[in-house]
Amino acid sequence: MAQIKDVAKQAGVSVASVSRVLTGQAKVSETTTQRVLAAVKALDYRPDLAARRLRSRRTDTIGLIVSDIRNPFFTEVSRAIEDVAYQQQWRVILCNADENPDKEAVYLDLMRDENVSGVILSPTLSRLAGFRPADYPFPVVLIDRCDRDTAADAVVLDNLDSAYRLTVHLIENGYQRIGCLYGAVSATGRQRQEGYAAAMNGHGLVPQAVAVSATVDHARTTAGNLLRQEPRPQALLASSGLILLGVTEALRTARLRFPEDIALAGFDDLPWTRLVEPGITVIAQPTDDLGRAAIDLLRQRILQPEQAVRRVVLRGELEVRGSSLKMMV
Amino acid sequence: MAQIKDVAKQAGVSVASVSRVLTGQAKVSETTTQRVLAAVKALDYRPDLAARRLRSRRTDTIGLIVSDIRNPFFTEVSRAIEDVAYQQQWRVILCNADENPDKEAVYLDLMRDENVSGVILSPTLSRLAGFRPADYPFPVVLIDRCDRDTAADAVVLDNLDSAYRLTVHLIENGYQRIGCLYGAVSATGRQRQEGYAAAMNGHGLVPQAVAVSATVDHARTTAGNLLRQEPRPQALLASSGLILLGVTEALRTARLRFPEDIALAGFDDLPWTRLVEPGITVIAQPTDDLGRAAIDLLRQRILQPEQAVRRVVLRGELEVRGSSLKMMV
DNA sequence: CTGTTAGCGCCTTCAC
DNA sequence: GTGAAGGCGCTAACAG
Numbered sequence: 001m002a003q004i005k006d007v008a009k010q011a012g013v014s015v016a017s018v019s020r021v022l023t024g025q026a027k028v029s030e031t032t033t034q035r036v037l038a039a040v041k042a043l044d045y046r047p048d049l050a051a052r053r054l055r056s057r058r059t060d061t062i063g064l065i066v067s068d069i070r071n072p073f074f075t076e077v078s079r080a081i082e083d084v085a086y087q088q089q090w091r092v093i094l095c096n097a098d099e100n101p102d103k104e105a106v107y108l109d110l111m112r113d114e115n116v117s118g119v120i121l122s123p124t125l126s127r128l129a130g131f132r133p134a135d136y137p138f139p140v141v142l143i144d145r146c147d148r149d150t151a152a153d154a155v156v157l158d159n160l161d162s163a164y165r166l167t168v169h170l171i172e173n174g175y176q177r178i179g180c181l182y183g184a185v186s187a188t189g190r191q192r193q194e195g196y197a198a199a200m201n202g203h204g205l206v207p208q209a210v211a212v213s214a215t216v217d218h219a220r221t222t223a224g225n226l227l228r229q230e231p232r233p234q235a236l237l238a239s240s241g242l243i244l245l246g247v248t249e250a251l252r253t254a255r256l257r258f259p260e261d262i263a264l265a266g267f268d269d270l271p272w273t274r275l276v277e278p279g280i281t282v283i284a285q286p287t288d289d290l291g292r293a294a295i296d297l298l299r300q301r302i303l304q305p306e307q308a309v310r311r312v313v314l315r316g317e318l319e320v321r322g323s324s325l326k327m328m329v
Numbered sequence: 330m331a332q333i334k335d336v337a338k339q340a341g342v343s344v345a346s347v348s349r350v351l352t353g354q355a356k357v358s359e360t361t362t363q364r365v366l367a368a369v370k371a372l373d374y375r376p377d378l379a380a381r382r383l384r385s386r387r388t389d390t391i392g393l394i395v396s397d398i399r400n401p402f403f404t405e406v407s408r409a410i411e412d413v414a415y416q417q418q419w420r421v422i423l424c425n426a427d428e429n430p431d432k433e434a435v436y437l438d439l440m441r442d443e444n445v446s447g448v449i450l451s452p453t454l455s456r457l458a459g460f461r462p463a464d465y466p467f468p469v470v471l472i473d474r475c476d477r478d479t480a481a482d483a484v485v486l487d488n489l490d491s492a493y494r495l496t497v498h499l500i501e502n503g504y505q506r507i508g509c510l511y512g513a514v515s516a517t518g519r520q521r522q523e524g525y526a527a528a529m530n531g532h533g534l535v536p537q538a539v540a541v542s543a544t545v546d547h548a549r550t551t552a553g554n555l556l557r558q559e560p561r562p563q564a565l566l567a568s569s570g571l572i573l574l575g576v577t578e579a580l581r582t583a584r585l586r587f588p589e590d591i592a593l594a595g596f597d598d599l600p601w602t603r604l605v606e607p608g609i610t611v612i613a614q615p616t617d618d619l620g621r622a623a624i625d626l627l628r629q630r631i632l633q634p635e636q637a638v639r640r641v642v643l644r645g646e647l648e649v650r651g652s653s654l655k656m657m658v
Numbered sequence: 659c660t661g662t663t664a665g666c667g668c669c670t671t672c673a674c
Numbered sequence: 675g676t677g678a679a680g681g682c683g684c685t686a687a688c689a690g
Contacts (some may be wrong), residue, residue: 004668014677020668026670029675046442050388053379054682069408079398082425086435091443094423096411114420122657153355160665245600252604271545271574272601275581278517332683343661348685355686358659380683383666 002043011039017029022047053115061091061118062298063111063138065104067145067186068214069096071242073268073285074122077143080291083157088299090117099185099214101126112137118298127188133309139301143294145187146311153301155293155312159188162283162316163195166265167237168316169281171203174327175235175263179226181219182239184211192239192267208233212243219246220253227254227262234263234327241268248276264323267316278322284316331372335569339369341490351376382444390420391627392440392448394433394468396515397543398425398472398573402597406472409620417628419446428514428543430455441466447627457516462638466632467564472623474516475640477497482630484622484641491612491645492524494564495594498610500532500649502657504564504592508555509574510548511568512539521568521596533566537562541572548575549582556583556591563592563656570597577605598643607651615643 008015011034020026021036028036053059064081067073078094085092093114097104101124112118118139123131133140134261135151140155170178182195183189186248192211200207212222223246226233238244244266251258258264259278266273269284293312300307337344349355350365357365368374382388393410395403411494414421422443426433430453440448450462462469471483484616499507509525512518522538529536531571541551548567552575555562565580567573573595576598580587586651587593588607595602598613622641 015668016670016677017675019374020564020676023669027675032675048383048444048667050379050382050437050444051444051682052669054377054383054684055669057682058380069404069411072404075398075401075404079425082398082423086424086439091422091439093420095415096408110415110420113378114665115377115379245604248604249600271578274603275574275577275601276604303518333685334683344683345661345663345685346659349660353687356659361660377683380666381685383668384683384685386666 002045005090006043006044006046007036007039010043011035015051033167034154034219039327047293057115057123059091059115060089061093061114061119063093063095063107063114063116063121064109065095065119065121067097067099067104067105067122067124068242069094072270073144073241073287075165076287077291077294080288081295088103088295096189097124099124108136118302120294120298123187125185139298139305141294141298141301143290146214147187151309153297153310154327155290155297155314157188157283157290157316158313159191159193159283159316160198162267162318163192163237163239164199164317165195166267166281166283167196169320170235170263170265170324171199171205171235172322173263173324174203177208177231178205178232178237178263179233180207180209180237180239181212181223182209183214183243185214189214189239192293196237196239212238212246213279214242216242216246216249219243220250223247223250224253227251228257232262235242235324236262236264238264238266241266241273244268244280244282245255246272258323259325262325263325269319274321278325281321281324282319283316285316289314331374333374335372336365336368336374339372340364372610386444388444388446389418389422390422390443390445392422392424392436392443392450393443394424394426394434394436394440394448394450396426396428396451398423400569401475403601405616406620406623409617410624413621413624417624424451428453437465447631449623449627452516454514454516468627468634470623470627470630472619476516480562480638482626482639484619484626484643485610486517486614486619486645487647488520489524489527489644491596491647492521492566492568493528494524494645494647495596495610495612496525496528497532498649499564499566499592499594499653500528500534502592502653502655506537506562507533507534507564507566507592508562509536509538509566509568510541510552510555510572511538512543512572514543514555518543518568521539525566526570530642541573543569545571545575545578548572549579552576552579553582556580556585561591564653565591565593567595570595570599570602573597573602573609573611577609582601587652588654588656589641592654592656598648603650607654609648610653611644611648613648614645618643 035250095107122144146154182193197207238247273280424436451473475483511522526536567576594610602609
């Protein structure tokens with residue numbers, strides 16, 4: 001394995017010049033640059049990253065801690081983030097906290113050990129409470145989850161507004177007894193529930209929201225119970241793709257058709273939502289934009305640690321499908 | 330930030346002893362161990378990984394290069410791999426090649442730069458051709474994709490057998506004109522097509538297989554064309570979850586019901602396959618086992634670089650659902 | 659079992 | 675714009 005001194009010898013320059021050319025940190029003459037690059041090529045030299053990181057105290061690595069990698073929403077976001085990160089020569093260490101605060105803590109510790117340049121995090125509820133970037137030895141950008149008063153860079157959906165619009169859409173189509181299943185483990189689920197409740201109250205309707213644990217299984221059983229109530233809800237709203245999946249399964253089990261027997265709407269524009277006849281009305285999240293915005297915030301925070309905290313709020317798009325068709329009277 | 334010499338001073342021992350306690354590489358007396366651990370705790374000392382890696386020439390990091398992270402199959406496998414890897418104190422660098430050989434090459438280069446302990450790779454077709462582990466400066470374990478004669482550690486499904494069994498299942502239920510859409514970009518798709526063709530030929534039927542590019546969009550249009558043929562196929566078989574999704578969408582568009590108008594079967598037991606009435610018959614892949622087996626092979630290969638090449642073949646499980654019910658006559 | 663010491667390969671001052 | 679030299683923080687070899 002060639003080393004920097006081999007390159008220097010081959011190019012007839014000092015190791016310092018080789019280093020300068022390769023890091024681009026200082027001015028080097030055109031001729032030395034060319035000779036160094038030629039030598040690098042000839043020897044197939046690759047800088048030793050461990051040595052470089054030890055000496056420079058920089059890793060150009062970011063941590064990405066998602067709450068649940070099996071949630072397609074996070075898969076999409078991860079993909080976008082990694083794409084952009086690698087393009088700008090950053091490494092990504094991906095960790096899956098599985099909605100488990102302990103795992104989350106372990107991974108954040110690990111990020112410190114790795115001396116990452118920054119972290120993109122979708123926090124668990126407990127961590128978000130009183131979250132302060134200053135508590136971490138690296139810049140942090142939150143994604144997907146963020147409280148109104150969280151003083152940290154963040155990229156989130158307009159959760160409350162989106163849920164409000166989705167609920168109003170159901171109301172305008174004639175539904176009144178609208179139930180809501182929301183993920184209680186995340187700030188996001190709670191905000192969507194708020195939006196739902198605001199819309200219901202604003203229209204003189206009584207909100208009936210049930211908290212679930214954001215797993216398909218739990219959503220399914222909870223929805224099953226809800227469906228056995230009298231009178232049965234005329235419509236159901238699910239605060240995430242995973243919950244929507246559970247609810248849809250429960251409707252199948254109960255042999256209820258939508259929208260005839262019960263209307264349905266939810267979050268996350270997953271492929272299967274247009275597959276299930278007659279299609280499910282959802283709020284589509286701009287996952288690509290979300291990922292790109294997160295990287296962008298992080299990059300700027302790294303460059304200017306003292307700049308003002310920023311929040312990017314992305315608008316969810318209402319995708320109307322058959323599951324929320326105007327109610328028959 | 331405390332350093333190892335601070336710990337040594339605090340504990341009243343040498344830096345070597347601290348190092349030995351922390352790495353567990355050599356015998357240390359109980360008393361020194363305790364004093365070191367106490368000092369570590371008191372100072373909240375964390376070893377500098379860059380320094381450790383430079384000195385020890387080990388990174389305890391593995392690379393995971395998947396061909397398409399949006400494919401839920403790979404998401405599941407990744408999750409399993411990361412879970413086990415972090416448990417045994419390995420870092421994981423996840424890369425998404427997007428079925429693009431160029432990206433794949435870049436990432437493999439990156440793995441070399443990172444000096445990873447090993448790589449788990451689901452190779453593109455072109456890389457798999459003539460693949461030799463010796464061409465790489467690190468141990469490699471292949472997942473999901475592997476040719477009959479590939480001389481490398483690998484964990485794969487019994488693709489040919491699974492497809493064979495799935496096809497026979499359709500035949501036994503009375504279907505004869507069975508079409509197959511398979512992913513041509515991967516060895517896996519081709520093997521499944523082989524299994525399908527073997528079953529068809531073995532029963533005196535004419536295989537009709539169409540290659541697609543393993544994207545939902547392409548599968549949808551191709552399936553659409555297939556459905557307009559005369560006579561229309563009595564059943565369709567899709568070689569992956571993504572293709573199955575496209576085919577199912579095409580059936581919806583064509584207003585064809587299954588199994589009445591056409592039967593359907595495919596690979597990957599994704600949540601939505603039981604949601605779409607009356608459920609879709611699939612081969613379920615044991616993604617967790619696959620991930621665990623891959624880590625296991627890699628660990629053993631790292632420990633014993635010269636051991637014989639091993640291949641783990643996992644059996645796919647046939648999940649019979651309504652989409653392949655016995656054909657009406 | 660423990661301490662001393664010499665690097666791991668590179669970047670970065672400091673002189674020129 | 676360039677070169678010489680000194681560490682970055684740690685582990686591993688060697689001696690005791």
